[in-house]
Amino acid sequence: MKKLGVGILLAGSLVYGGAANAAEIGKSVYLLGSTTSMAGMMPPSGFYYAGLGYFYHAKGSGAAALSRTLGHESGKLPSFPTLKADADLTVKADVAINVSSLLWVSPTPVLGGKVGFGVLVPVGYQTTDVNVTARAAITFPGGSILGPGQTRRVTDDTFAIGDPLATAFIGWNSGHYHWKLTGLVNIPVGSYSRTSLVNMGFNRWAADLTGSMTYLNPQNGFEISVSPGITFNGENPSTNYRTGTEFHVEAAIMQHFSPKFSVGIVGYHYQQLTGDSGSGAVLGGFKGRVSAIGPSINYTFEVGDYPVVTSLRWMREFNTKNRLEGDAAIFTLTIPLGGKAQLKAH
Numbered sequence: 001m002k003k004l005g006v007g008i009l010l011a012g013s014l015v016y017g018g019a020a021n022a023a024e025i026g027k028s029v030y031l032l033g034s035t036t037s038m039a040g041m042m043p044p045s046g047f048y049y050a051g052l053g054y055f056y057h058a059k060g061s062g063a064a065a066l067s068r069t070l071g072h073e074s075g076k077l078p079s080f081p082t083l084k085a086d087a088d089l090t091v092k093a094d095v096a097i098n099v100s101s102l103l104w105v106s107p108t109p110v111l112g113g114k115v116g117f118g119v120l121v122p123v124g125y126q127t128t129d130v131n132v133t134a135r136a137a138i139t140f141p142g143g144s145i146l147g148p149g150q151t152r153r154v155t156d157d158t159f160a161i162g163d164p165l166a167t168a169f170i171g172w173n174s175g176h177y178h179w180k181l182t183g184l185v186n187i188p189v190g191s192y193s194r195t196s197l198v199n200m201g202f203n204r205w206a207a208d209l210t211g212s213m214t215y216l217n218p219q220n221g222f223e224i225s226v227s228p229g230i231t232f233n234g235e236n237p238s239t240n241y242r243t244g245t246e247f248h249v250e251a252a253i254m255q256h257f258s259p260k261f262s263v264g265i266v267g268y269h270y271q272q273l274t275g276d277s278g279s280g281a282v283l284g285g286f287k288g289r290v291s292a293i294g295p296s297i298n299y300t301f302e303v304g305d306y307p308v309v310t311s312l313r314w315m316r317e318f319n320t321k322n323r324l325e326g327d328a329a330i331f332t333l334t335i336p337l338g339g340k341a342q343l344k345a346h
Contacts, residue, residue, distance in 0.1 A: 027199075027202065028231065028243075028246060028270070029186050029202060029206040029208065029231055029233065030208050030229065030231045030246065030248055031054060032248060032250070032268045032270055032290075032292065032315075032328070033250065033266065033268050033292065033313065033315050033328055033330055034052070034054075034250075034330065035182075035210060035212060035227040035229075035250050036225060036227070036250050036251070036252040036266040036267075036268075036296060036313065037223065037225055037252040037254050037262070037264065037266065037296055037298060037311065038214055038216070038223070038225060038252075038254075038298075039180065039212035039213075039214055039225045039226075039227045039250070039252070040171065040177075040178040040179050040180045040212040040213045040214030040225060040227075041171070041173070041178045041180070041214050041216070042105065042113070042114045042116070042169075042171035042172075042173070042178070042180060043105055043334075043336075044105065044336075044342060045105045045106060045107040045114070045342075046104070046105060046336055046337065046338045046342040047102070047103070047104050047336075047337040047338065047342075048101075048102075048103045048104075048105070048334055048335065048336055048337060049100070049101070049102060049103075049334070049335045049337060050100075050101040050102075050103060050332065050333070050334045050335075051098065051099070051100055051101070051332065051333050051334075052098070052099045052101075052330065052331070052332045053096075053097070053098055053330070053331040053332075054095065054096070054097045054098075054099070054124075054328070054329075054330055055095065055096050055328070055329045055330075056093070056094070056095040056326060056327070056328045056329075057092075057093070057094050057095075057326050057327055058092070058093050058317070058324035058325055058326025058327070059090065059091065059092045059093070059324060059325070059326065060090070060091055060320075060323065060324035060325060061088070061089060061090045061091070062088075062089070076141070076154050076156060076195070076196075076197055077130070077132070077140070077141075077154055077197075078138050078139060078140055078141070083132065083138070086134060086135050086136040086137075086138055087132050087133060087134050087135060087138055087146075088132075088133045088135065089130060089131065089132055089133075090130070090131045091128060091129065091130045091131075091324065092128070092129040093126070093127070093128050093129075093198075093324055093326075094125075094126070094127050095124065095125070095126050096124055096125045096126075097122050097123070097124030097125075097126075097162070098122070098123050098124060099120050099121065099122045099123075100120070100121050100123075101118055101119065101120040101121075102118060102119055103116060103117070103118035103167075104116055104117055104118065110170060111170065112172060113170050113171050113172040114170065114171050114172075115168070115169070115170045116168070116169050116170075117166075117167065117168050117169075118166075118167045118168075119164060119165070119166055119167070120164065120165040120167065121161065121162075121164050122161070122162035122163070122164075122165075122190075122200065123160070123161050123162065123200075124159070124160075124162065124200060125157065125158070125159045126157065126158055126198040126199075126200065127155065127156070127157035127158075127198065128155065128156050128157070128197045128198050129153065129154075129155050130153070130154045130155070130197070131151055131152070131153050131154075132146065132151065132152050132153075132154060133149070133150070133151045134146045134147060134148055134149065134150050134151075134152075135148060136148055140152070154197070156196055156197035156198050157198060158191065158196065158198050158199060158200060160190070160191030160199075160200040160201075161190055161191055161200060162190040162191065162200035162201050162202075163186050163187055163188055163189060163190035163200075163201045163202055164187050164189065164190070165184050165185065165186055165187065166184065166185045166187065167182065167183065167184045167185075168182075168183050169181065169182040169183070176215055176216055176217050176218075177213070177214070177215055178213070178214040178215075178216065179211070179212065179213050179214075180211070180212045181209070181210075181211050181212075182208075182209070182210045182211075182212070182229075183207070183208070183209050184207065184208045184210075185205070185206070185207050186202060186204070186205060186206040186207070186208075187205070188201060188202055188203050188204055188205055189201070190202070192238075194238045194239060202236070203236045203237070203238055203239075204233060204234045204235060204236040204237075204242075204243070205233075205234035206231060206232065206233045206234060206243075207231070207232050208229055208230070208231045208232070209229060209230055210227055210228070210229030210230075210248075211227065211228060211229065212225065212226070212227040213225065213226050213227075216256070221255055221256035221257060221258075221262070222254075222255060222256075223252065223253070223254040223255070223256060223262070223264070224251075224252070224253055225251065225252040225254075226249070226250075226251045227249065227250045227251070228247070228248070228249040229247075229248050229249070230245060230246065230247055230248075230273075231245065231246040231247075231248070232245055233245070233246070235278055236280070239278075239280035240278045240279040240280040241276065241278045241280035242276065242277045242278045243276055244272050244273065244274035244275050244276050244277070244287065245272070245273045245274045246270065246271075246272050246273065247270070247271045247272075247273050248268060248269070248270050248271075249268065249269050250266070250267070250268040251266065251267055251268075252264055252265070252266040252267075252296065253265050253266075254296065254298070259300070260299060260300040260301070261298070261299055261300075262297070262298045263295070263296065263297050263298075264295070264296055265293065265294070265295060265296065266293070266294060266295075266296040266313050266315065267291065267292055267293035267294065267315065268291070268292050268315065269290070269291045269292075269319075270288065270289065270290050270291075271287075271288075271289050272286075272287040272288045272289065273287075274287075275287050286322055287321075287322060288321060288322045288323040289319065289320065289321040289322070289323070290317050290318075290319060290320045290321070290323055290325065291317065291318055291319040291320075292315040292316060292317040292318065292328065293315060293316065293318075294313060294314045294315035294316055295313065295314060296311065296312070296313035297311065297312050297313070298310070298311045299311075304339075305339040306335055306336070306339045307335070307336065307339075308333055308334075308335055309333065309334045309335075310331070310332065310333045310334075311330075311331070311332045312329075312330070312331050313329070313330050314327065314328070314329045314330075315327070315328045315329075315330075
């Protein structure tokens with residue numbers, strides 16, 4: 001059953017998201033739902049390739065739409081004060097991101113546990129569709145006017161490389177219990193434009209610290225995993241906007257029918273602890289909140305000499321405040337680059 005730890009290597013090491021919230025331009029660095037089943041387990045030593053596909057569709061109105069589209073200066077919409085007073089907004093967002101990772105788990109023990117390091121590179125597509133319905137006359141950039149009762153659609157999309165992330169993690173185990181501590185740093189060198197409604201990059205430094213615990217009984221295959229964490233955000237120098245500190249916790253209850261197959265329920269809760277700040281935070285100390293739950297399935301198969309560990313989960317959001325609400329689907333696969341020999345050596 002310990003070989004199942006290979007499959008959660010990426011999930012316990014990823015921070016990157018397109019889900020909308022009260023943070024700047026509706027994006028949080030941490031990818032909600034990425035650290036669920038087997039989150040506390042460390043895989044055997046060696047190199048791994050890990051891939052993750054993230055798909056998100058959501059919509060919102062009122063404060064959620066304002067936080068998604070107007071948390072920064074955009075040349076595609078009028079100024080925020082005008083829209084807040086004189087318009088109704090609805091917004092839809094779609095995200096499709098692939099994250100490729102190269103990870104290494106050291107054979108040398110540190111502090112009685114295993115340590116690992118890695119780098120993650122996201123590439124993806126994002127689109128935002130905003131409908132602005134005027135309650136009074138609104139002047140758009142360029143001088144065009146939207147009269148009372150009229151609606152204008154504003155869209156934006158991007159396909160680009162996002163900010164890479166550096167990660168380090170350490171894990172321990174004792175009997176049926178497994179623990180892991182993961183740190184990540186977002187490096188702001190990805191695609192970014194101040195006047196775009198959507199960006200793959202964040203243009204800010206950010207760090208996340210997540211602790212994970214897994215209880216797995218190999219006799220009956222029952223698993224419980226819990227992963228709380230906190231994201232600390234730096235200021236975006238282009239907009240003078242600092243996203244508040246964010247708390248997230250994820251959990252999974254799974255039944256493993258064999259070392260290759262398991263099913264269960266996963267979920268997450270997100271809560272912004274401190275409000276956004278800086279001169280660019282035109283919404284003031286805005287805070288977001290959301291919860292989600294859904295099914296998950298894990299399956300391992302072999303391609304030649306290489307075991308491929310996969311997972312698929314879908315989560316429906318609810319309990320939402322000041323953010324969009326939608327559906328997220330996550331698919332992961334992890335391959336030990338040393339094949340079966342790498343796993344058998346441990």
